[in-house]
Amino acid sequence: MTAVSSASDLVTTAAPPVPRPDINRKRLARMGWGFSAPALIVIAAVTIFPIVYSVVMSLNTVTVTGNGFSLDGFTFSNYNLLVHSSLWRSALFFTVYYTVVTVIVELVLGTCIALVLERLVAGRGWMMALLLIPWSMITVINAELWAYIYNGTYGVADSILNAFGLGHPVILGTPTPAIIGLMIADIWKTTPFVAIIVLAGLVMLPGDVYEAAEMDGASGWYTFWHVTLPLLRPTIALAVMFRVLQAFGLFDLPYVMTNGGPGTATQSLSILAFHALFQNLAFGPGAAVATSTALLVLLGCLATLRVFRAQVGQEGN
Amino acid sequence: MRNRKRVGWHRYVNGVVLATIVTALFVILPLYWLIASSFKAPLDVGTTQLFPNPISGANYSQAFKGYDFGIYFRNSLIVTIVATALVLILGTMAGYALGRLPMRGKFTTLVILLMISVFPEVAVIAPLFLLMKEIGWLNSYQALILPYTAFNLPFAIWILRNYMLGIPKEMEETGRIDGAGPLRTVWSIVLPQALPGLFTAGIFCFTACWTEFLMALTFNDANNFRTIPVGISDFGGNFQVPYGTIFAASVVAVVPIGILVFIFRKFVISGLTSGAVKG
Numbered sequence: 001m002t003a004v005s006s007a008s009d010l011v012t013t014a015a016p017p018v019p020r021p022d023i024n025r026k027r028l029a030r031m032g033w034g035f036s037a038p039a040l041i042v043i044a045a046v047t048i049f050p051i052v053y054s055v056v057m058s059l060n061t062v063t064v065t066g067n068g069f070s071l072d073g074f075t076f077s078n079y080n081l082l083v084h085s086s087l088w089r090s091a092l093f094f095t096v097y098y099t100v101v102t103v104i105v106e107l108v109l110g111t112c113i114a115l116v117l118e119r120l121v122a123g124r125g126w127m128m129a130l131l132l133i134p135w136s137m138i139t140v141i142n143a144e145l146w147a148y149i150y151n152g153t154y155g156v157a158d159s160i161l162n163a164f165g166l167g168h169p170v171i172l173g174t175p176t177p178a179i180i181g182l183m184i185a186d187i188w189k190t191t192p193f194v195a196i197i198v199l200a201g202l203v204m205l206p207g208d209v210y211e212a213a214e215m216d217g218a219s220g221w222y223t224f225w226h227v228t229l230p231l232l233r234p235t236i237a238l239a240v241m242f243r244v245l246q247a248f249g250l251f252d253l254p255y256v257m258t259n260g261g262p263g264t265a266t267q268s269l270s271i272l273a274f275h276a277l278f279q280n281l282a283f284g285p286g287a288a289v290a291t292s293t294a295l296l297v298l299l300g301c302l303a304t305l306r307v308f309r310a311q312v313g314q315e316g317n
Numbered sequence: 318m319r320n321r322k323r324v325g326w327h328r329y330v331n332g333v334v335l336a337t338i339v340t341a342l343f344v345i346l347p348l349y350w351l352i353a354s355s356f357k358a359p360l361d362v363g364t365t366q367l368f369p370n371p372i373s374g375a376n377y378s379q380a381f382k383g384y385d386f387g388i389y390f391r392n393s394l395i396v397t398i399v400a401t402a403l404v405l406i407l408g409t410m411a412g413y414a415l416g417r418l419p420m421r422g423k424f425t426t427l428v429i430l431l432m433i434s435v436f437p438e439v440a441v442i443a444p445l446f447l448l449m450k451e452i453g454w455l456n457s458y459q460a461l462i463l464p465y466t467a468f469n470l471p472f473a474i475w476i477l478r479n480y481m482l483g484i485p486k487e488m489e490e491t492g493r494i495d496g497a498g499p500l501r502t503v504w505s506i507v508l509p510q511a512l513p514g515l516f517t518a519g520i521f522c523f524t525a526c527w528t529e530f531l532m533a534l535t536f537n538d539a540n541n542f543r544t545i546p547v548g549i550s551d552f553g554g555n556f557q558v559p560y561g562t563i564f565a566a567s568v569v570a571v572v573p574i575g576i577l578v579f580i581f582r583k584f585v586i587s588g589l590t591s592g593a594v595k596g
């Protein structure tokens with residue numbers, strides 16, 4: 001396979017490139033920027049400009065006036081406030097904890113599901129279609145559904161726990177059960193997504209490696225651990241990255257299910273920023289929370305790439 | 318070799334099939350609970366009745382008559398369809414240019430696009446909110462259409478660019494020799510080839526707009542401009558949550574997207590795994 005493709009590469013490089021007049025090239029380049037301009041302008045207006053402005057706001061004393069706001073000079077106090085705020089620290093801790101636990105559980109479960117589906121002879125298409133339903137679900141609906149399931153008086157989770165002799169825990173009203181409850185809702189919605197990505201990676205693995213492993217008398221478990229998993233590393237890195245990004249921006253689920261409570265037990269960084277910005281109108285500190293969250297997401301991405309040492313998004317041209 | 322041939326009853330009852338059934342139940346049971354509860358009589362919603370008995374449509378009429386779910390549905394439809402159309406038009410143009418035209422700095426542009434798609438929404442809502450307040454855009458369709466377009470464009474551009482890269486150069490040249498202008502070439506030669514990419518980008522954008530919550534909540538809080546997620550999150554008061562109505566509305570909200578995803582499932586999966594394939 002490699003021999004064939006490299007041979008064809010040789011052929012194409014050996015063929016003389018069609019000479020194009022330089023003027024034509026310039027004209028095409030201009031046309032290219034003309035074609036991309038509308039998209040790039042929209043993107044810049046709605047993402048790059050606000051991101052920069054968020055950073056500016058977070059570094060300023062922002063005063064909200066009658067019909068607007070004003071920036072009153074450079075200051076580092078917003079970040080200073082953040083670092084010394086127990087609210088921010090607990091939100092940071094909750095968000096990181098939530099991200100780590102859900103991503104690990106979803107990865108393990110998703111890989112198991114993918115391994116099962118790969119061996120499934122009939123009905124794989126139907127299973128894939130089924131797995132897409134939670135993915136396409138509105139998160140707010142997912143939140144309402146699980147809040148109903150966890151309800152203390154008529155929730156089905158309550159009946160199940162009681163049937164197992166665990167009494168009637170107030171699920172969304174007690175910190176630890178509330179966090180676990182949120183995680184379960186998240187795991188239900190996103191594990192299928194991880195499973196689909198891992199399955200796609202599994203299907204593409206070369207079959208001859210497995211034959212070699214079998215000839216060597218490797219056990220199933222050994223093969224999985226030493227052959228499948230290393231080959232799957234880029235796929236898993238991609239899934240982890242998507243999930244870390246999503247989980248770190250966590251907002252919809254706790255906003256609807258617990259509104260950050262009980263107390264501040266499920267207050268994520270996004271919820272903290274939202275409350276600071278739109279309930280307390282503290283635009284300086286709110287922007288500081290938002291900016292630092294974005295920064296942490298970037299760092300999280302880089303860390304993930306480091307751990308997996310995979311080149312996600314890097315393509316040959 | 319890995320998938321051993323099974324014979325006799327082992328073909329139907331084995332670990333793989335059992336694990337598949339467990340997985341299916343894991344996905345289906347909460348969904349069943351959502352649908353079943355929506356068809357219960359309003360008083361039965363507050364019980365753990367396993368099957369709706371009697372089957373009732375009261376929650377559905379309550380969602381549309383007692384609450385303004387019809388308005389929310391219309392708003393979601395308008396915002397989602399316009400944003401998706403814009404993403405496809407602008408994304409095709411940019412994807413074509415970045416994929417096929419000799420522009421300097423296009424790789425840098427693509428990398429910046431990738432980085433933008435990584436940013437959490439919360440980093441942009443405060444400045445956007447203040448800006449929209451300034452120009453009087455809060456509670457309007459464009460307040461959501463524009464951000465949704467911008468946030469979904471990077472992925473669409475990447476997907477479409479990848480499809481455009483795969484189109485043989487000769488096809489385009491044939492068109493040019495026949496005297497077709499650049500727009501004409503894109504329309505009648507490149508676009509048909511990039512159709513799978515358009516499906517993938519379209520279904521992703523549609524799903525993202527249909528489910529988006531944070532910006533819709535921040536920019537369009539007036540009842541007349543709420544989308545489905547904001548509307549549903551605000552049903553009822555603080556003390557009593559009308560779950561029956563919420564679930565009836567939810568079923569209505571989930572059905573269109575479910576049908577679309579089912580029809581275009583091939584393209585959804587190819588979009589989800591496009592990174593895995595390339596990585």
